[in-house]
Amino acid sequence: MALKSDASRYFFGYLWWILEPLLYVCVFYVVFNVILDSRKADFLVFLMCGKLPFVWFSKSVSQASNSIVSNAGLIGRIDIPKTLFPMAIIQEGLYKQSVVFLLLFAVLIGYEYMPSLQWLWLIPIMAVNYLIIVACALIGSVLVCFMRDFSMFISLGMIFLMFTSGIFWDVRGLNNAEMTELVLTYNPIAFIIDAYRQVLMYQQIPDAFMLIKIALLFGSVIMLMVYAMRRFSRFLALKALTA
Amino acid sequence: MNNLDDKVMLELQDVSHNYHAKKASFDHGIHHVLDSVSLKLYRGETLGVVGKNGCGKTTILRLMAGILDPTEGTIRRRSNASAALLSIGLGFKPNLSGRSNATLSAMLQGATQKQAESLLEEIKAFSDLGDSFEEPVKTYSSGMRSRLGFTTALMTDVAILLIDEVLAVGDAQFRGKAEAALRDRIAGDQTVVFVSHSAPQVASVCDRAIWLNDGKIADEGSAKSVLSSYRTYVKSNAG
Numbered sequence: 001m002a003l004k005s006d007a008s009r010y011f012f013g014y015l016w017w018i019l020e021p022l023l024y025v026c027v028f029y030v031v032f033n034v035i036l037d038s039r040k041a042d043f044l045v046f047l048m049c050g051k052l053p054f055v056w057f058s059k060s061v062s063q064a065s066n067s068i069v070s071n072a073g074l075i076g077r078i079d080i081p082k083t084l085f086p087m088a089i090i091q092e093g094l095y096k097q098s099v100v101f102l103l104l105f106a107v108l109i110g111y112e113y114m115p116s117l118q119w120l121w122l123i124p125i126m127a128v129n130y131l132i133i134v135a136c137a138l139i140g141s142v143l144v145c146f147m148r149d150f151s152m153f154i155s156l157g158m159i160f161l162m163f164t165s166g167i168f169w170d171v172r173g174l175n176n177a178e179m180t181e182l183v184l185t186y187n188p189i190a191f192i193i194d195a196y197r198q199v200l201m202y203q204q205i206p207d208a209f210m211l212i213k214i215a216l217l218f219g220s221v222i223m224l225m226v227y228a229m230r231r232f233s234r235f236l237a238l239k240a241l242t243a
Numbered sequence: 244m245n246n247l248d249d250k251v252m253l254e255l256q257d258v259s260h261n262y263h264a265k266k267a268s269f270d271h272g273i274h275h276v277l278d279s280v281s282l283k284l285y286r287g288e289t290l291g292v293v294g295k296n297g298c299g300k301t302t303i304l305r306l307m308a309g310i311l312d313p314t315e316g317t318i319r320r321r322s323n324a325s326a327a328l329l330s331i332g333l334g335f336k337p338n339l340s341g342r343s344n345a346t347l348s349a350m351l352q353g354a355t356q357k358q359a360e361s362l363l364e365e366i367k368a369f370s371d372l373g374d375s376f377e378e379p380v381k382t383y384s385s386g387m388r389s390r391l392g393f394t395t396a397l398m399t400d401v402a403i404l405l406i407d408e409v410l411a412v413g414d415a416q417f418r419g420k421a422e423a424a425l426r427d428r429i430a431g432d433q434t435v436v437f438v439s440h441s442a443p444q445v446a447s448v449c450d451r452a453i454w455l456n457d458g459k460i461a462d463e464g465s466a467k468s469v470l471s472s473y474r475t476y477v478k479s480n481a482g
Contacts, residue, residue: 077328078351079309234312241311242262242274 017096018103021055032168040170042201045111049200050167050193052097052104053129057189058158060093060133065140065154072240082229082236086141090134101126108200121199121206128215129192135218138225145239165190188214251321252403252434253284253307258316259458260302276302278458279316284403289435291449291466293442293473298455300438304328304405307436326403327396337381341372341391344380348395362398369424370394371417386414393421397428404428404435422448442470 025048033043040046064086068075071085109115143150165187171194174180183190191214195206229236260277276299284290284307292300305311306318308328320326336344345366349359367376370390380388396404406425425448429435439445445452445466452469454462454476461476462469 074351076305076310077308080351234310238262238311 017099021052021100022103024055025051028168042111045108045113045201046170046197047168048104048107049197050165052100053193053196054162054165054167054189056093056097056100057129057133057136058162060090061136061140062151062154062158063093064089064137065144066151068141068145068236068240069148075237075240079233079237082141082233082240083138083226086137087134090130090137093133094130104200113201116203118199118203118205122196124208124211124215125192125195125199125206128211128218131215131218131222132188132192135221135225138222138229142225142229142236145236161187161189165193167193184210188218250285251283252286253321253326254319255280255282255303255306255313256317256319257281258306258313258318260299260306260311260314262314276458277306277313280455280458280460281316282453282460282463284434284436286434287432288451289429289437289449291445291452291469292436292438292455293440293445293452293470294455294461295440295477299458300440300455301407303455304407304436304438307403308405321402325401326405327401328405328407338379340379341370341376341383342367345376345391345395348392349398366391366394366398369398369420386417390417390421397421397424402434404433405438406435407438408440442474446470 025044028047028051029044032047033040067085067089068082074080075082105115140150140154144154164183166183171180171183171190174183184194185191191207191210195211198204198206257279258277258281259275259279261273261275280299280303282290292303294300302311305328306313307320308326309318309320310328336347339347342363345363346356346359349362350356367373370376370393372387372390375383375387380391383391396406422444425435429448435448437445437449449466451464452466453460454469454473456476462472
């Protein structure tokens with residue numbers, strides 16, 4: 001039912017679903033390819049493979065983070081599971097992202113990166129990407145509930161992640177191989193973005209073991225958060241209403 | 244849960260409620276809203292709660308509805324007694340039509356989608372919203388919002404109806420209609436807690452009342468006697 005409301009809220013803005021991420025890509029393209037002249041082959045495709053999944057992550061998490069506090073009116077009226085608010089935002093983002101992915105595939109095919117069986121790896125990659133989003137969104141929404149100031153840190157953190165996750169630069173292109181290893185091991189976003197590229201552009205199979213590790217980690221964070229948010233639902237309500 | 248007296252729907256025992264306010268202007272930044280309040284709510288009765296602004300009326304309703312937990316004390320609710328809190332305006336999705344909002348509210352109060360949809364025409368008729376029912380709620384006046392909110396809560400079936408100042412807005416005609424509908428519900432098996440700072444309204448719908456002052460129950464008893472002492476207090480403070 002929250003989905004229904006979201007769908008109608010954005011009735012006029014269907015076009016924005018695609019337009020907004022594309023504008024992000026445009027900005028980056030102008031800066032890095034036209035002005036800084038990065039001279040990377042097919043930079044547009046490279047950029048889109050990184051930026052589009054990242055926008056999915058960053059938009060979902062930052063919107064979901066504010067979702068509990070911005071629904072304080074509703075929270076003051078009924079005893080409602082608090083996970084509903086971030087999840088509604090994430091679900092909305094998932095719908096939008098499915099359209100964005102279709103567009104990405106169209107561009108890839110346009111640049112003659114033809115679909116292959118390797119592309120089936122996208123299913124687990126997207127699933128893990130989704131798990132990361134849910135875990136971060138739940139944590140963010142609770143943090144903002146306790147202190148509104150956290151929403152500032154979250155937007156700052158998004159910028160930090162944007163620069164450190166290899167969206168406009170290639171993690172594998174670093175001069176220092178150890179650094180590449182370090183980033184891919186400790187920054188799951190960078191790993192996921194690299195995995196998208198490996199599959200879509202280079203027909204490579206991603207590190208399945210790492211993928212499972214990330215899935216398990218974020219999956220357990222989600223379970224923990226859902227349990228905690230159920231258990232302390234009324235405490236969260238108090239915080240949302242008074243803090 | 245089951246050791247409640249058969250007639251008691253809800254019981255508050257020594258309930259205190261406080262929270263950390265941002266500014267440390269109160270007791271080391273702790274804001275005391277309710278201070279060991281005990282009361283019982285009986286099946287089928289209409290309990291009025293009066294008191295000045297900020298005395299804890301809305302908080303007591305939120306505690307009763309299970310939205311908040313008390314800091315101290317216990318609240319016992321009859322098992323499977325659903326409670327719905329009805330207050331003005333808040334909780335609507337402004338970009339959605341009155342119809343979708345009514346469906347959402349009804350479903351959030353535990354109705355299935357089918358049940359909610361079957362209530363819609365009734366809600367539309369009673370609230371007198373006419374064609375505005377299909378318009379987004381952001382175009383509504385506060386009176387129209389309260390009509391929608393009141394009607395939705397009235398139509399959905401809850402064991403304990405908690406009403407927060409809703410009748411304060413809306414024009415005289417709708418208010419009359421709403422009061423009449425409320426009396427109909429009250430005449431049945433409906434348990435109602437009715438919060439208002441308007442003494443005449445409490446007098447006209449409630450059989451029993453409590454008067455909250457500074458987080459404590461200042462008086463409790465029949466609506467008439469509580470209201471007369473509340474009036475005396477208001478007058479003596481104003482003068």
